[in-house]
Amino acid sequence: MTETTWLIAGAWVSAGLTIFLFSFLYKDNPFFKIAEHLYLGAGMGWWFQVYLYNIWKPKVFEPLAGGDFFVLIPALLGLSLVTQFVPKISWISRYGFTFMMGYGAGLEIPARLSTDFMSQIAGTIKPFSLMASMSGFDILNALIVAAGTICVLFYFFFSVEHKGSVKKISNIGIYFLMIYFGAAFGNTVMARFSLLYGRFDDLNTSAAASNFYATQIILAAMAAYFLLHSFLGKKEQAEEAR
Amino acid sequence: MKENLLKFLKIDRRWIFLALAMILFVPIIKPIGLPNKTISKDVQNAFNYLDKVPAGSFVLFSLDYDPSTRPELHPQAVAALRYAFKKNLRVGIVTYIAGSTGLIQQLIEKVPAEAGKVNGTDYVVYPYMANAVAAMTQMASDFYGIYDKDIDGRDARSLPVMKGVRNYKDIPLIVNITGTSILDFWVAYVGDKYNVPVVGGVTAISQPGYGPYLQTGQLKGLIGGMKGAAEFESLVKEPGKGTSGIDALNLAHLMVLLLILTSNIILLVVRYL
Numbered sequence: 001m002t003e004t005t006w007l008i009a010g011a012w013v014s015a016g017l018t019i020f021l022f023s024f025l026y027k028d029n030p031f032f033k034i035a036e037h038l039y040l041g042a043g044m045g046w047w048f049q050v051y052l053y054n055i056w057k058p059k060v061f062e063p064l065a066g067g068d069f070f071v072l073i074p075a076l077l078g079l080s081l082v083t084q085f086v087p088k089i090s091w092i093s094r095y096g097f098t099f100m101m102g103y104g105a106g107l108e109i110p111a112r113l114s115t116d117f118m119s120q121i122a123g124t125i126k127p128f129s130l131m132a133s134m135s136g137f138d139i140l141n142a143l144i145v146a147a148g149t150i151c152v153l154f155y156f157f158f159s160v161e162h163k164g165s166v167k168k169i170s171n172i173g174i175y176f177l178m179i180y181f182g183a184a185f186g187n188t189v190m191a192r193f194s195l196l197y198g199r200f201d202d203l204n205t206s207a208a209a210s211n212f213y214a215t216q217i218i219l220a221a222m223a224a225y226f227l228l229h230s231f232l233g234k235k236e237q238a239e240e241a242r
Numbered sequence: 243m244k245e246n247l248l249k250f251l252k253i254d255r256r257w258i259f260l261a262l263a264m265i266l267f268v269p270i271i272k273p274i275g276l277p278n279k280t281i282s283k284d285v286q287n288a289f290n291y292l293d294k295v296p297a298g299s300f301v302l303f304s305l306d307y308d309p310s311t312r313p314e315l316h317p318q319a320v321a322a323l324r325y326a327f328k329k330n331l332r333v334g335i336v337t338y339i340a341g342s343t344g345l346i347q348q349l350i351e352k353v354p355a356e357a358g359k360v361n362g363t364d365y366v367v368y369p370y371m372a373n374a375v376a377a378m379t380q381m382a383s384d385f386y387g388i389y390d391k392d393i394d395g396r397d398a399r400s401l402p403v404m405k406g407v408r409n410y411k412d413i414p415l416i417v418n419i420t421g422t423s424i425l426d427f428w429v430a431y432v433g434d435k436y437n438v439p440v441v442g443g444v445t446a447i448s449q450p451g452y453g454p455y456l457q458t459g460q461l462k463g464l465i466g467g468m469k470g471a472a473e474f475e476s477l478v479k480e481p482g483k484g485t486s487g488i489d490a491l492n493l494a495h496l497m498v499l500l501l502i503l504t505s506n507i508i509l510l511v512v513r514y515l
Contacts, residue, residue, distance in 0.1 A: 025259050050340040055372050107375060107431075115430040115460065123458030145457065183450045187467065191314060191446035193494045194468040197266050197487050198313020204270045 008211055015206035015214040018199050023222055029229075031222065124149050148176040247508045258501070265497050269489035278472045278488045284456055285473040288441045288463025292322065295414050297330040300407045304418040304428065305349070306374075308341025311421030311445050317471035317484035318443040319349060319419045325478040326417075327357035332403050333365040336389070338374035338424055363402045367393045374424050378431045382410055410436040419443035419465075425452070429460050443470065 001009075020035035063071045080096040083089045127134065127142035134142070154166060155173030162170050207215035268274075295301060303323065307315040326333050335346060346367060354365055361367075368389045371377045380388040385408060389398050398404055406412055416438055418428045425442045433440035439462045444452065446467025455461035465474050468491060471484025 026256060047340075050370075054340060054370050058369075059372075107379070111430040111435070115434050119434065119458050119460060120454055123454070126458075180450065184447070187446040187449050189498060190469065190491060190495070191467055193266065193491055194314045194446065194487060195311070196262075197270075197468070197490045197494075200263070200267050200490075201270055201313070201483070201487075204267075 008214075011206040011211040012214045012218075015203055015211075016218050018203060019215070019218050019222055022199075023226075026226065029225070031225070147172075152176050244512050247512055250508055251505060262494060262497060265493045266490045269486075269493060273486060274489045274493075276489050276492045278469075278476060278485065281473045281476060282466075282470070284464040284466070285470050285477070286463070288322075288443075288465050289325075289474060289477040291415060291439055291441050291462045292325060292417065293329070295329065295331055298332065299414050300332040300334060300403070300412060301326055302413050302416045303333060303335045304416065304420070304424065305335055305337050305342055305346055306339040306418065306420035306422055306424045307345065308339055308421070309345065310341075312345060313483070313487070314445050314467045314471065315419050315421055315443060316345060316349075317468065317482050317487070318465045318474060319345075320353060320482055321471060321474045321478055321480060321484065322417055322419070322443065322465075323349065323353045324357070324480050327354060327359050327364070328478070333359075334403070334407075335365065335367045336377075337368075337370050338372070338377065339420070339422060340370050340372075343370050361394075362392070362396065366398070366401055366403045368398075369393045374427050375431060378427060382432070382436055385409055410438045413438060416440045417443070421445050421448075425461075429455055434460055441465075446470075 017035045017038070020031040021039075023029055024032040060071055060075050077096045077099050080092045083092040124146050127138070128146075131139055131142075151169050151173035153173070155170040155177070157170075160166055203215045205211070207213060292301070303319070303326075305319050307319075323333065335350070337343065337346060350361070350365070350367055354361070359365055369391075371388065377388045385404075386399055392398055392401065410432060416428055416432060418425050418440060419442070421444070425440075425444060428440045428442075432438050440460075441463045442452065442461055443465040444467075446469065449464065449466030449470075452461055452464055456464055465471060468484050468487045471482075472488045473484075475482050475484045
């Protein structure tokens with residue numbers, strides 16, 4: 001097969017699978033099921049080859065073949081995790097997990113403390129030391145950020161009963177959280193539309209004459225299937241009623 | 243009247259899906275050309291940081307997105323890469339998402355050729371690497387300890403594009419375009435730790451979550467979603483898929499606003515009139 005033929009076949013598969021998956025929005029059907037199962041199967045197969053060719057081959061097999069036996073240590077630690085599936089020897093997996101936990105904690109804790117904790121506290125306080133050089137808008141912004149941080153922290157502080165002034169402050173914290181959720185939801189809607197636009201853009205590419213009108217033909221076939229299915233369904237219902 | 247209004251609220255949602263599909267499809271077939279007039283501060287900052295990198299410097303692009311976020315992130319990557327080549331920067335591309343490799347292939351088949359750039363001399367692509375944090379940590383001491391060969395199996399040290407590059411000290415900017423939390427890793431393990439400026443490109447969903455990093459300057463700039471891609475394309479004066487998507491996004495948002503407004507008005511009418 002030539003490259004062009006492969007590209008046309010790709011357009012048909014891509015358009016077909018997209019339309020099959022979107023067809024669920026109308027109602028459940030066998031084409032959706034085919035696409036769903038194919039996605040799962042292809043995904044598993046794809047990941048298997050990724051692990052084999054992008055991790056095991058360059059990181060384990062090739063160094064071993066070159067005489068670098070040090071890679072046996074991480075490889076065996078990694079393989080020890082698989083013993084979880086055999087209850088009698090599952091204790092071996094603890095060595096792998098121990099290494100992962102120690103390595104992960106050592107790497108994560110200092111970095112996260114610095115980046116997500118200390119820097120954020122400093123970032124909230126710092127503007128107040130620069131007020132003389134700040135514009136009115138920047139000062140207001142800094143005040144809102146600081147007030148928001150304090151109010152939300154109050155909301156998540158459960159060791160004091162939320163009543164009186166604590167309740168009022170934590171209630172203001174809820175409003176800050178709601179504003180964040182609203183912004184996040186708005187952005188989520190925009191993101192979903194962008195993804196849908198991307199699929200439609202690809203469907204439009206597949207609809208070209210050079211791809212033998214893949215989108216139109218598959219869409220028409222799906223519409224015909226639903227019409228026929230609906231017609232036969234009504235016929236069956238009428239026969240049952242008799 | 244109230245019964246008729248309530249019927250509208252119980253409309254079969256498949257009609258809404260159909261309307262949305264038509265609204266999104268129309269601008270693809272016939273672009274309307276709605277303008278994108280606002281440039282956000284974060285996108286402007288991202289552009290400024292890329293713009294002020296001196297010509298000939300080595301910029302590292304970490305492209306970590308797969309087909310599931312392609313419509314939002316691929317236009318960002320195309321625009322940023324085009325501008326890097328336009329500025330005559332040397333470009334290194336790495337990825338920590340296996341699904342990115344095909345998209346990076348698409349990118350390098352097209353973008354460098356437009357600017358007449360040569361693989362190995364002006365840019366280099368490295369293979370997918372598992373465990374992003376381990377790779378980032380290793381690169382701090384020796385870039386070639388983790389990337390000794392490029393994607394074509396060539397010795398990375400001997401490539402002209404890598405001349406003078408040993409670790410993060412030789413990299414004036416990192417651009418990470420991702421639909422995952424890998425940008426957090428770049429900020430925490432590289433930006434903060436080694437004082438390397440990091441600029442991000444993320445999906446619209448994760449954009450609000452990066453506000454704290456932007457406020458503190460830990461993240462120098464941020465391109466968010468397809469809207470961010472359109473803004474960046476405007477700044478580099480290279481309209482692409484981001485700009486063409488703005489028509490569809492604007493119309494779809496208008497439809498959602500109309501539906502929300504209509505439903506709320508109906509509810510108010512039913513309850514109080």
